[in-house]
Amino acid sequence: MNTDQFPYAAPWWLPGGNAQTLWAALASRRHFGPAPTWTRSRWSTPDGDFIDVDQARHTSRSGAPLLVLFHGLEGSSASQYAVAFADFAATHGLAFAVPHFRGCSGELNHAPRAYHSGDFEEIDWILKRFATEHPGRPLIAAGVSLGGNALMRWAAEMGASAGQRVRAVASICSPLDLAAGGHAIGRGFNRLVYTRMFMASMVPKALKKLEQHPGLFDRTALLAARDLFEFDNLFTAPLHGFRDTPDYWSRASAKPVLHQIRVPALALNARNDPFVPAASLPTPQQVGRHVTLWQPGQGGHVGFPVAHGVLGLPGNVRAMPDAVGHWLLSHL
Template sequence: MPHGIRPSRFRPPDWLRNPHLQSVLASSPLRAARARQRLHQVAAQHTPTLLTLPGGVRLQGVASTPRARPPRATVLLLHGWEGSIHSSYMGLTAARLLRRGFAVFRLNFRDHGGTHHLNEGLFHSNRLDEVVDAARAVAAHWPGLPLLAAGFSLGGNFALRLALRAPAAGLPLRRVVAVCPLLDPAHTMDCMEQGPALYMRYFERKWRQSLARKRALFPQIHAFDDAVLRLPMRPLTAWMVQHATDYPDLAAYFDGYSLAGDRLRALTVPADILMAADDPVVPSEAFPHIAGFANVHLELARHGGHCGFIDRPSMDGYAERWVAARCLAALEASAVESGADSEQEDDHALA
């Protein structure tokens, strides 16, 4: 294992080691049902919340507070592209965090989770300002509590960029954790075009449905025809860049939210990252490079697929336990520094 990479404890049984099985099961109806069950079982109050942000932006989410005791900290949870607050990994992770005593805010990005009607403009991955504003509003919702953020896939990319932006934005962010975060959008697009077609077809179908819904809600603004919706992913993204952003071209747009190269070296907020070497969506070869940065703590698993990390027939997974454990470790610095005690705490949290 290269220097700076923490060996992973994720050890799925042999029948769960295929990366495509892991990735498909991660968004399966069975796992979604498990997430709803876990959230129902936890003693917490869940409050749908509409955030009205600067510039008239409106984002929707759910604020969840444990009933058993006052919350120890707040965690902002960010989903992946074309996911939502109801994605299985969001529900399962929220349930784990609530059981550990955290308040949780699951945020829908613009145009996700049925929120297309809240804003006229289209979602794109460089809308970081409104996520920073949302994080500030979430911190104000639970004043005085430490703030952490956790994200999956594109949500992990947003979480890491949130950490980079936090000092200048005056955001009291203590730590971020990211599962299979997107680092290099341009390279990821290349790999998806060359990889198994099922992933590209999945995201194309979901995005086309989202764009069609936006057009139906705001036909005077989004007057594109069905020929646009039939475009493959790369030309459709280029069309979106031209019509919905200020970026001159696709390369500049990708660079706008890229975390490739040495960009994460500037982190002052500590970041924990969980990545699978066999991720079929986000290429893993860039991750050993960032493991050498001072505030990046990387755990690289041999298996796990894309945001899967499922290790039992119940469809519960390692990733949601890992997120809760890393958030807890961020608050219990003495346990982290004590070596053996820290390992014992992690073993208990990841069980």
């Protein structure tokens, strides 16, 4: 197990995890080169549904690595971290792709199911297809928040065979202990800001899913849900084979199985992440020798803004993709 560190320090004008999180999401500079443009492909899923995959249009040399990024809860290729990773990939001549979890590409998927934090079966067939379509490119994969937990679950489930798909994986600000993260986001400021933001996106999509599949869940109860625990209890857990929220959060968490990973894996978590309590982060004793832990004191949730320009204003979010991207490339 490695404990190499990401030497991150936040700008003086962004104190605290909430400021670092919100600035990165709402106001930061995402790219230094041209804004990424995408070619979208629709892939049929093994169960007859579909996902949409965005592949960056910038040029990459033949045989250059393909970096696959799995987004976070209600994320997409438009999320600030996806744009920043696309900029990193363009700068270094890598191919880059963002597969959208079901229902996250702007069009509701057809099946009753959606996506969840432990969706390692979905990760598996997606990576298998990328490997099949790009046989001359070594694959590296990163996952942000929810996508990172699912990716680490996949790496643990696959064991040594994961190396047949990818050279290395990374999770970024992932709630590897879902119960700890789920309870944290349901309290105080987090409940007022982040929970409300996620629910404003997730509830309308769930109601459209109910229109597709009448009787799928209790509409009145869902409309009364006020946090992710209640939402997951009514929607996410039962639709994906879990008994209830505690069962889902327990069985889908990657932290208990990190020791099973057999490919180079990086877990980056800021210790001031509002969503992911520092006390819940994995320790060196809980992971195997293939896992590297980066746990800087600052950064927020998928933030890590850095200063540039006059007086260090405004900030950009390229530091994290640069650090994670170079770590992944070092394992080719």
